[in-house]
Amino acid sequence: MTSPSNIGLQPLDVQAIRQDFPLLSRVFHGKPVVYLDSAVSGQMPAHVIERMAKYEREEHTNVHRGVSTLSQEATDFYEAAREKVRKFLGAASAREIVWTRGTTEAINLVAQTFGRMTVKEGDEILLSAMEHHADIVPWQMLAQEKGATIKVIPMNDAGELILESLDELITDRTKLLGVVHVSNVLGTINPVKEIIARAHAKGVPVLVDGAQAVPHLKVDVQDLDADFYVFSGHKLSGPTGIGVLYGKLALLEAMPPWHGGGSMIRSVSWEKTTYLPAPGKFEAGTPPIAAAIGLGAAIDYVTALGLDRIAAHEHELLAYATEKLAAIPGLRILGTARDKASVLSFVVDGIHPHDMGSLLDGEGVVVRAGHHCAQPVMTRFHVPATTRASFAYFNTREEVDILVSAVLKAIELFK
Amino acid sequence: MTDPRELYQQVILEHNKKPRNFGKLAPCTHHAEGHNPLCGDQLDLTLVVEDGVVRDVKFEGSGCAIDVASASLMTGAIKGRPVAEAEAMIDQFRGMVRGELDPATQTPLLGKLTLFQGVKDIPSRVKCAILPWATLHAALKGEEEASTE
Numbered sequence: 001m002t003s004p005s006n007i008g009l010q011p012l013d014v015q016a017i018r019q020d021f022p023l024l025s026r027v028f029h030g031k032p033v034v035y036l037d038s039a040v041s042g043q044m045p046a047h048v049i050e051r052m053a054k055y056e057r058e059e060h061t062n063v064h065r066g067v068s069t070l071s072q073e074a075t076d077f078y079e080a081a082r083e084k085v086r087k088f089l090g091a092a093s094a095r096e097i098v099w100t101r102g103t104t105e106a107i108n109l110v111a112q113t114f115g116r117m118t119v120k121e122g123d124e125i126l127l128s129a130m131e132h133h134a135d136i137v138p139w140q141m142l143a144q145e146k147g148a149t150i151k152v153i154p155m156n157d158a159g160e161l162i163l164e165s166l167d168e169l170i171t172d173r174t175k176l177l178g179v180v181h182v183s184n185v186l187g188t189i190n191p192v193k194e195i196i197a198r199a200h201a202k203g204v205p206v207l208v209d210g211a212q213a214v215p216h217l218k219v220d221v222q223d224l225d226a227d228f229y230v231f232s233g234h235k236l237s238g239p240t241g242i243g244v245l246y247g248k249l250a251l252l253e254a255m256p257p258w259h260g261g262g263s264m265i266r267s268v269s270w271e272k273t274t275y276l277p278a279p280g281k282f283e284a285g286t287p288p289i290a291a292a293i294g295l296g297a298a299i300d301y302v303t304a305l306g307l308d309r310i311a312a313h314e315h316e317l318l319a320y321a322t323e324k325l326a327a328i329p330g331l332r333i334l335g336t337a338r339d340k341a342s343v344l345s346f347v348v349d350g351i352h353p354h355d356m357g358s359l360l361d362g363e364g365v366v367v368r369a370g371h372h373c374a375q376p377v378m379t380r381f382h383v384p385a386t387t388r389a390s391f392a393y394f395n396t397r398e399e400v401d402i403l404v405s406a407v408l409k410a411i412e413l414f415k
Numbered sequence: 416m417t418d419p420r421e422l423y424q425q426v427i428l429e430h431n432k433k434p435r436n437f438g439k440l441a442p443c444t445h446h447a448e449g450h451n452p453l454c455g456d457q458l459d460l461t462l463v464v465e466d467g468v469v470r471d472v473k474f475e476g477s478g479c480a481i482d483v484a485s486a487s488l489m490t491g492a493i494k495g496r497p498v499a500e501a502e503a504m505i506d507q508f509r510g511m512v513r514g515e516l517d518p519a520t521q522t523p524l525l526g527k528l529t530l531f532q533g534v535k536d537i538p539s540r541v542k543c544a545i546l547p548w549a550t551l552h553a554a555l556k557g558e559e560e561a562s563t564e
């Protein structure tokens with residue numbers, strides 16, 4: 001599936017890259033580990049782990065506090081990481097980058113500030129049929145609180161959103177549209193630029209859940225014209241506990257703060273407290289500093305590899321795995337959209353995905369088996385769960401072969 | 416760590432493919448639904464209890480092989496037994512798959528159900544094996560729902 005734009009790209013040196021990941025040399029049940037679960041959490045290269053360890057060993061303190069050289073240095077590293085995120089997302093200003101604990105917290109932040117401010121009784125929130133629970137539940141909680149309703153953009157059997165319905169679904173009561181950029185179950189890459197343009201034509205702001213997109217494709221929030229764009233560090237070869245909310249500055253400025261406490265205020269008195277401008281007003285308390293610096297290092301790492309080269313490598317693996325798995329009788333792939341990122345969900349007749357997951361585990365193959373925090377997607381496709389393999393830049397064709405033979409072995413056992 | 420493949424013994428695979436006592440009893444004296452929220456397994460258990468004895472029992476639902484085989488073998492094992500004995504089996508089965516009871520000496524009522532002892536080494540699957548038993552426990556207690564959470 002090499003596209004013309006990729007011709008001439010120097011391929012990744014995967015064997016060299018693998019040396020950066022100590023976990024890849026582990027052995028489970030006597031078999032070398034085959035990590036096909038990067039959609040659950042990406043692995044961190046040693047470079048990122050070392051950067052975080054250096055901070056903890058030699059630079060640890062708090063940020064935005066005091067006059068010490070140590071604190072100033074930590075603040076500089078921390079803010080430099082924010083600047084790396086800005087550049088990575090193509091945002092206009094680092095003031096548009098808010099640190100959160102992850103995608104989930106970022107969406108809750110938007111729901112509890114922007115959402116509370118704009119959504120009134122009888123209003124509507126429009127979500128796609130393939131959202132992760134992280135982009136469903138915070139809106140349901142808000143809708144319940146406000147007496148608003150949730151509407152859903154449907155999808156077809158291939159796992160593509162049916163955009164013909166969009167103009168009908170967006171009404172003058174729609175206050176926000178939430179859409180996942182890349183589906184964590186189906187792998188579908190949604191045409192978010194088009195969706196955003198159509199929502200904006202009706203004055204509706206859009207939140208894009210980019211948790212599965214940023215590890216696989218180049219994102220430019222200004223080109224997309226996204227109002228909010230959110231992702232988690234741990235899916236981008238970074239640590240857990242850190243994530244990002246990008247918001248257009250005008251929106252962030254208009255939004256009330258969320259958590260109150262230290263670090264988010266300009267001044268406090270018993271009579272009146274004033275808040276920092278964005279992003280500070282959304283960042284109460286001591287942040288996960290090492291994690292933020294680690295995410296900055298992860299961005300350096302994937303940027304150095306090149307997202308276009310990563311995408312080309314992963315597409316090739318996806319195409320290869322799709323071809324091999326689709327040829328297995330009784331195996332059905334869920335998510336056959338034309339435009340897909342490297343996520344491959346499947347079910348096999350007569351074998352529950354959890355049994356498949358356990359049996360693959362016995363072969364050293366790490367995949368996810370379950371509902372992937374997207375139960376409405378399971379319901380839509382009439383399955384209780386799926387087995388999902390996801391590929392990263394360090395995976396190889398040989399690993400796909402191991403997956404395929406492990407699947408065949410499981411089928412043989414269940415015969 | 417046990418190899419997960421060891422769990423999938425012939426008996427378990429066979430009961431998964433051809434579950435015994437599959438269906439619904441109507442009328443029934445006891446009924447409960449069991450859910451495993453983690454994996455979406457669900458189970459509907461109906462019983463006819465007379466004079467303190469389990470006269471008949473059936474289950475319906477969908478789940479993984481461990482869950483289905485556990486339900487199939489459980490229903491076969493408790494049919495015709497006094498309720499008090501079925502309850503003791505629940506405790507023994509739970510104890511065994513949680514690694515608290517030794518199947519060699521401490522679970523005399525379980526018979527071939529000791530086949531599930533390997534589950535104790537795969538924590539992610541313990542709930543699958545327990546679900547039918549948790550549902551049975553709820554049904555005998557007169558509760559409508561059981562959950563492994």
Ligand SMILES: Cc1ncc(COP(=O)(O)O)c(C=O)c1O
Nearest residue numbers: 102103104132134184211212232
């Ligand atoms: C599409 C999508 N959205 C949101 C999330 C939630 O991310 P986190 O748990 O890091 O907040 C995930 C991760 O599973 C995801 O895949």
